[in-house]
Amino acid sequence: MRYLPLTDTDRADMLGVIGAASVDDLFCDVPEAARLDGPIEGLPGHASEMAVERHMSRLAAKNLNAEAAPFFLGAGAYRHHVPASVDHLIQRGEFLTAYTPYQPEIAQGTLQVLFEFQTQVAQLFGTDIANASMYDGSTACWEAILMAARVTKKGKAVLSGGLHPHYGEVVRTMAKFTKDDIVSLAPELSAEPDDAAVIAAIDEGTASVVVQYPDIMGRIPDLAAIAEAAHAAKALLIVVVTEPVALGMIEAPGNLGADIVVGEGQSIGVGLQFGGPYLGLFGCREKFVRQMPGRLCGETVDAEGKRGFVLTLSTREQHIRREKATSNICTNSGLCALAFSIHMTLLGGEGLAGLAAVNHDRAQALVERLTQIPGVSLLNDAYFNEATLVLPAEAREVVRELAERSVLGGVSLGRLFPAETALHKGLLVAATETVTDEDIETFARELAAVLEGAAA
Known part of the structure; x- marks a missing residue:
């Protein structure tokens, strides 16, 4: 049996104390277009536990996760090896x-x-x-x-x-x-x-x-x-x-x-x-x-x-x-x-410095290889394990194409700053100790192919 501790009168009294006409007033900061006025279309009213588990597993399988592809995302969240x-x-x-x-x-x-x-x-x-x-x-x-x-x-x-x-x-x-x-x-x-x-x-x-x-x-x-x-x-x-x-x-x-x-x-x-x-x-x-x-x-x-x-x-x-x-x-x-x-504690001071050095080395190798691609240039010479590349095409579309090719190829500045059109050709790429030479070569090959297709 559901536990419903409040009566309609209780709710009305509480709303009156805070000066709200209805419960909906409590959600006034949520844009009206984002609010639901009924059940979500397309969802069944009920399903068995096994059916729900299978359905959710199918949805999860659509994700291209960090372990399944060459990974060059950063922008505030980084893939590192955790012992x-x-x-x-x-x-x-x-x-x-x-x-x-x-x-x-x-x-x-x-x-x-x-x-x-x-x-x-x-x-x-x-x-x-x-x-x-x-x-x-x-x-x-x-x-x-x-x-x-x-x-x-x-x-x-x-x-x-x-x-x-x-x-x-x-x-x-x-x-x-x-x-x-x-x-x-x-x-x-x-x-x-x-x-x-x-x-x-x-x-x-x-x-x-x-x-x-x-x-x-x-x-x-x-x-x-x-x-x-x-x-x-x-x-x-x-x-x-x-x-x-x-x-x-x-x-x-x-x-x-x-x-x-x-x-x-x-x-x-x-x-x-x-x-x-x-x-x-x-x-x-x-x-x-x-x-x-x-x-x-x-x-x-x-x-x-x-x-x-x-x-x-x-x-x-x-x-x-x-x-x-x-x-x-x-x-x-x-x-x-x-x-x-x-x-x-496992790293210690020397270990952290060593890990940082490996990260910087990986980023340098990545930038050096990607800037060999025609039309790709480096924005900033001084960086740690993350740098911005300037592409000859809008980076957001390039990132989508790379994902279709099973490469998580960075974060587009157009995604981070959608209103700043002058930034839309910027691609933020990160390389940590988890990036291999093979990953870099795969990224470079697929990026070259995507840019060539965009220019055609």
Whole structure:
């Protein structure tokens, strides 16, 4: 029997308190064209469990997944080799079933894992401290903007044109409810990052400047110069890192003047998984710790002098009064944080640097081979494992044709920036340690054939 706890009167009373005429009013932010006014056409009213399983399996078989084809996608989610030991360890019962430590000091193992994770992230980012993880990179970016507004008591954020457009969309969506002023710079298909435009947009009303490193086109901005300009205006520099493996080769943002560093931790220990769950990373300067969202685990000693761990800071709405909380979306991706920490521990500092070197080598080999194809040129000379190519045809159609040929050949800038027609011939390609010489040769052969067909 279905459990229906509310009567029509109950619902009417609740709607009246919040000032809504009907339940439909609660979905006013969803475009009307995207709403359903009845059952989905074509779906059966009911089916057996076996029939549903077979049907869903047939649908899943239409996907061309990362393991089944040469894979050159990036743009914020990267295919790396995750050692089997990572999956083995995170599936131990004490880790898999433990999530949020609401009685934290009882869960010493969970607290120690998070403490070690924080240490690794802080060292990776070059920040004084890091929190116990967040939901994902894009929401961590928004949390950083909110934090900067609290620190500076100003409400304007400048977003570089090189920031991942999905991160920018999250920021603009959330800012609708806080009334923060978001200045989004236009992306450009240029060899150099938009450092000068970012610096020019900073004024006395600026609370934060958000720069991706490397940026969405694979370029590497001059963080030190941007940090100097931001600090001169008493603003904070927020750096977004979507590919943390890059920090095994390029300088940590905190060492270049970043005040807050956020990122996506998926590259280390977490598979692609068709888009999630992923892992938000968040680090900052120690003097801002009281304004940092999320939770912070600390090390101490117990009454007997033994080493122990405690939940030192917790400013989530689940722990304190909502109006006092620094965040309302700071989910701790605990299992993904554990996977990240195990993988980082297996790599160590030298291993991470070695992995980064292999990634850069693979990207160089890919770019060198693809730019031998007539009409294909490289946009940016300085890159890590991801770079932008300029094609003689619209990249979005080329990507579709490549997929038909069983090659996942990068991400078109036209897909990321549909309104920016000047970017539509840009193709973002990534190569990690999982890319072989055979993969590169297959990509080059099929790309040449697709471009030749487009020109015919």
